[in-house]
Amino acid sequence: MRATALDLGLRSIRGHRAVKVGPLRPPTIPRPPLVLIGGTAQWIDSWTGHLKALARERQVLLYETRGQGGATSSLDVTCCDLRTHAEDFAAVVEAGLDEHLLSAPVDVCGFSFGGRVALAAAAAGDGPRIRRLCLTGVSADRGHRGRLALQSWKASLSAEDLTGFAWRLILDTHSSAYLAEHEAQVPGWVRAIVEANSPAGLRALVEQTHTEEPDDSYHPSVMAARTRAAGVVEAGLVIAGTDDIMAPPDASRTLAEEGGWQFLEVAGAAHAVPIEQAVAWRRAVVGFLDVP
Numbered sequence: 001m002r003a004t005a006l007d008l009g010l011r012s013i014r015g016h017r018a019v020k021v022g023p024l025r026p027p028t029i030p031r032p033p034l035v036l037i038g039g040t041a042q043w044i045d046s047w048t049g050h051l052k053a054l055a056r057e058r059q060v061l062l063y064e065t066r067g068q069g070g071a072t073s074s075l076d077v078t079c080c081d082l083r084t085h086a087e088d089f090a091a092v093v094e095a096g097l098d099e100h101l102l103s104a105p106v107d108v109c110g111f112s113f114g115g116r117v118a119l120a121a122a123a124a125g126d127g128p129r130i131r132r133l134c135l136t137g138v139s140a141d142r143g144h145r146g147r148l149a150l151q152s153w154k155a156s157l158s159a160e161d162l163t164g165f166a167w168r169l170i171l172d173t174h175s176s177a178y179l180a181e182h183e184a185q186v187p188g189w190v191r192a193i194v195e196a197n198s199p200a201g202l203r204a205l206v207e208q209t210h211t212e213e214p215d216d217s218y219h220p221s222v223m224a225a226r227t228r229a230a231g232v233v234e235a236g237l238v239i240a241g242t243d244d245i246m247a248p249p250d251a252s253r254t255l256a257e258e259g260g261w262q263f264l265e266v267a268g269a270a271h272a273v274p275i276e277q278a279v280a281w282r283r284a285v286v287g288f289l290d291v292p
Contacts, residue, residue, distance in 0.1 A: 008048060013096040015074040016088065018063035019044055020096060022055025031058040032131050033097050034107045034289065035089070037114030038062075039137070039272075040205050041169055043069025043196045050274065053282050058107075058289075061096050065117060067201040080204035082120040082218040089117060090127030105129035105234075107289050111274055112137040112173075112246070113209060116220060123223040125232050133227075133261070134285050136239040137271050139251035140221045140258060142212065146246045150210060157203035165202065166193040175243045175270035224259035236261030237288045239281065241269030262288070 008019040023031070034054060038046055047062055054060050065085055066075035093106060106128050110118030115138035122130050142150065149172040156165035167190055171179070179186065211219050217226075227233055236259050240252035249265050256263035264284055269276040 008051065010044065012074070013063060014088070014091045016063045016065065016092055017044060017070045018061065018092065018096055019048075019051070020059065020061050020098075021051050022059045023057050024052060024055050025057065027057035031290070032105055032107050033059040033061060034109060035093060035118075036060055036062040037065065037089075037108070037110040037117050038068070039112035039114055040068070041166065041193050041197055041202055042111075042114075045196070049278065050282055054109075054286065059098060061093070063092050063096065065114070065205075067205040069196050069201075077201050077204035080201075080208045082116060082209050083124075085117040085209070086120040086124045086127065089121040090124075093128045105131035107132045107134070109134040109285055109289075110136070110138070112271065113205060116209060116218075116223075119220060119223045119227065120218060122233050123226045123230075125227075125230050130232065131234050132289055133233045133236040133259075134239070134288055135236070135255075136273050136281070137241075137244065137247045137252075138220055138238065138255060139240070139244075139247035139249075140224075140254040141248070141251040142210075142246065143248045143251060146248065147212065149246060150206070153206050154203075157199055157206055160199045162194050162197065162199045162202070163190060165199075166190040169193070173246060173271035175241070175268060175276060177268065178270070178272075178276045220255055221258050224255055224261075228258070228260045233259075235288075237264060237284070238262070239264045239266060239273055239284060241266050241271060241273045241276070243268065243270040244273075246271040 067077050067080050108118040108130050115135035121127055122133055152168050238252050238256035240249040253263045266273050266277050274281045
């Protein structure tokens with residue numbers, strides 16, 4: 001049975017629900033801690049299947065942002081933009097990592113919304129030093145299907161229809177093949193999203209952390225270019241599913257080029273690469289982080 005947040009020692013860090021795991025065995029060489037940030041409607045339990053593999057030789061800090069999961073109950077979501085999330089990131093890292101790790105740079109891995117938070121933290125340049133940045137499901141342009149899907153999410157959340165939003169989210173972020181294989185499980189996934197999140201928190205995230213304006217300072221392309229110009233990240237990796245409609249692979253490749261980073265395309269996966277291709281995704285992330 002997969003571990004839950006409670007099994008892993010759920011804690012509160014500056015009002016954010018969080019877990020800290022590892023290293024689970026003595027590392028072959030010292031490795032920077034890894035900060036993990038999930039997507040819009042995800043919560044800590046969404047990631048527990050990945051934690052042991054990621055934390056084998058490093059400390060991993062996973063936290064819920066304001067607006068996600070149980071964090072909504074203790075954090076104000078009135079202001080929930082990427083600047084606020086970048087400030088939260090700095091505060092959580094400072095308070096959450098073991099003291100002996102605070103003077104060293106960190107690695108950051110973010111999925112979808114969490115990838116934009118990671119990118120905002122890197123672009124800010126005044127928080128924790130980031131050594132390597134791994135982004136999944138983040139692109140330079142959303143494309144017409146992604147923009148329309150986002151509008152449907154906003155409509156559901158504006159009507160406080162969290163169940164309708166959850167159904168739409170699953171259909172928009174998973175491939176047809178994956179949904180066909182797991183069709184019987186989808187109603188349970190919907191219930192889990194509804195039980196773990198709040199309409200107010202998710203509405204704040206969806207409405208305040210997306211921009212289509214190419215000159216907005218928090219557009220992914222602008223943040224990638226700013227990060228590259230500042231030279232604050234040693235290396236980056238952008239991962240994309242070939243069937244992703246929310247962050248199309250060609251536009252994800254463009255983002256990687258704008259940041260001067262590596263790009264990896266995962267065949268047959270849609271937006272939710274860490275779910276659909278969990279083993280391949282973990283191998284790609286760990287391989288990237290472990291390269292000397």
